[in-house]
Amino acid sequence: MKRVRKEPTTLFALTSFLLIIAVLVVLINLGVNTTISIFLGAVVAVGIALALGISWDEIEKTIKNVIADSTPTFLIVLMVGMLVGIWMASGTVPALMYYGMELISPTILVPLAFVLSGVTSIFTGTSFGSVATMGLAMVGIAMTTDISIPLVVGAVVSGAWLGDKMSPLSDTTNMASGVSKVPLYDHIGSMMYTTLPAALIAIILFAFAGFTFGAGSMDASQSQLIMSTLQEHFNMSLILILPAILVLLVSVFKMPAILGMGLTVIISAIFAMVFQGVGFVDLMNYAFNGFSIETGVAIVDPMLNRGGVTSMMELLGIFMMASVMGAVITSTGILDVIARNVLLKFIKNRVVLVFTTLIYCYVVNFLAAGGQIVSIIVAEQTFEEAFDRMGIHRKVLSRTLEDAGTLSAPIVPWGVATIYVMSVLNVDASYIPYCWFIFLVPVFSILCSVTGIGMWNTKGEKMWGRQKADATPLVK
Template identity: 35%
Template sequence: MNAEKRLPTLGEVIFVLVSFIVIMFFSVVQLGIPIQLALLATWFMIILVGLKIGYSYKELQDGILKGIYDGLEAVLILISVGALIGTWISGGIVPSIIYYGLSIIDPSIFLMAAFIICAITSLATGTSFGSAGTAGIAMMGIGASFGFPVALVAGAVISGCYVGDKLSPLSDTTVMTASLSKVNVIRHIKSMLYVSAPAFVIAALLFLGMGLFFNSGNGDLSQAEATMSALNDYFNISWYMVVPAVVVIILLALKMPSIPVILFGALLGSVWGFLFQNMSILKSINILYSGNDIESGVDFIDNLLNRGGIEFMLSVIVLILFALGVGGLMEKTGILRAICNSMLSWADNAGKTTLSTILSGFFGNFFGGAAYVSVITASKITEENYDRLNIDRRVLSRSTEAGGTLTTPMVPWSDGGVFMATTLGVSTLTYLPFLWFNFLAIIITLIYGFTNKFIWYTKPEKHSDDEPKEIANS
């Protein structure tokens, strides 16, 4: 009854890509339509193409559901982090971190400190979302008090958060990428250090230089002092306020499951609000859903701290579900495979193969809306080229992280892009130029590919071994 299924033609692929971009940017930029509705409109456009190439509506709907199912863990983390943000603000955890940060961090080194602190947090916890929702919000408050542009602070925060998301053995994307690439996770992390170590050092120096530049012309700390005074007036500020943060970091470092640990941390925030912030039990619990609502008298503090709660994340969750549906449709109809297949014959050396993997990861984020989609498209669609060229799969896993994980916060409708923009209060396109670690890691990965540095090869006859014999190439 159904027509024979086929891969979309080049013309059909171009039609889908151009239509997607036109719908997204015209709807959002020109008409001001919510991005969620724009993504929903793209469903129907892709469905029409799917029907044309032989798929039934039921099959296409199954593709949507599979795409959503594959990304549901990210949705659950969003719900958990939303609850945690609300109670950690109302319970005094985040305000205390901001207060003490203003007391001990010199403005001239603040941007570098924010980058390093968020990197350490994400390395210890393995979650960029959790790190941004806790240490990241605190750094945004400190940076605003010092008078730094919020986009620049957000760039330092997100850059730091993705150090751990890319390198931590506790990170789901790190483990998932190693698994998809069929590489031992420790060997995967070691291969990424060749890229991440220089990128980290250069990014830290750039943030230090920018901090010195801003501080040299702005030594007024009156805003920081006003912030500390407002926080001290409204919250009970003390060292034991940070105990929930320490507990959560330790539990995550012990490889406890992230979702229940984050929810436990959110519950601790409610307990802290009741015990130390003079809140009723009912109000401290309701904040888990409704988020924080204060009137401190300092506008930017109210704007920063009036957030969180599961309700705070609902529009983000809807957006991500629609984006995951787009990814499922792209995967089901073969559009993503058709895009990446076109690069396979072109990628005939290490440099082009590295570039093809990075582009495949970016396409996964751009059209699939999630890091999970991007690491799948980057690794599974380009893996055969690495085998054909006898390039060790550690190079595949490293390139997958560069193109998949690191480009996630660069796409306004991806899970990472939406979460960072919503949580930190800065639009994706505003903070994008300051994602220095992300850009540096991608550039260094490409340089290694095209210069053949730190590219490992396997002998053909040893390709199936667990530990292939390497040909020294760098």
């Protein structure tokens, strides 16, 4: 007998929504493994879908599609694990740390971590790659100082996601402009109005933190010990930094991400064998299990013993479960019902519209375990009509999607991005309060809607100083 699909009522949608959030929050607070918590959240979502008359065949098809769509990302994550292990063996990350300690003053380390991570991410189009390369080097240098590691990681993450948001090579940048039907560079130009002022203030804050907590905090003897240890166990040369530069070059030449990452892994492996004399079998073990060395210096070993495919397995589990949960939730239509029957009824002007879109992106991201692509797609589908009816250009919509949808990913404690940062940089979630850039951007997004600066009507005309573009009611 064919199941009849039912439209969720507002009460059912709200109850289901809160139930899934409650399951995630309670389980994670109880200390249940994040992958298992999200899996159980997905089970609840499947139960909701079945209750709405969605057949198991449809649910299974949804799950298959989302896993198939996510496969390229799975491969990239695995290759990042390989790359970190091989970069340790080749001396690339040790060289970045060694020369960084020679050149970088503790007072500028924090703002520099923000700037360099941002530049790396803009060139590569990947926040994950920036964290695993420049971020790893910055944290390694920070470990020789008294500067708070969570503060440095907050600066790294802020910079990495700035680049992810602004880079024309980034998947989220292309996704937000694509689903909103906005030309890519119009979308990037619109984001300048919220990103640039937030970045300038973030640099000032990070610089102040660096001067306050970094002045005189470099332990010269400890720094010298680390540098001499690195020199003792690796053949140091500036040429070892070339694999890191290669990551930038493959992006400049717009090489496909998987192909570019694979090429970088191969060349880095050659560097490890040629310059460090690493055997092929040992190198393959480092690629899978992570780099392993006993230097006899307690502070150095944790810096170097990282990476490998195995270090990414928990992340892959979380990513897979989060993708499944997000896809099933979207298929039920409960988010659309909540938006249409609850949220849109309160939208009377552009300020409330932008604010509601931001909040909605945050909520979807927290519910979908930091699935920024899910957040962008669902929010765009929900609010595109509202922006059109109010006469606001869609490049404001696409910008708002990124201001919250993209940037909130690394501040979801149980999210894929957060777990990735924690895995690669060997930190806990205490870095989240220091992601100042990420918290500043939505503030400027709201300020733009209040002042009209950085706002355009559907004809592309500036809305400076106008309260709203159209009085057309959003809900009939």
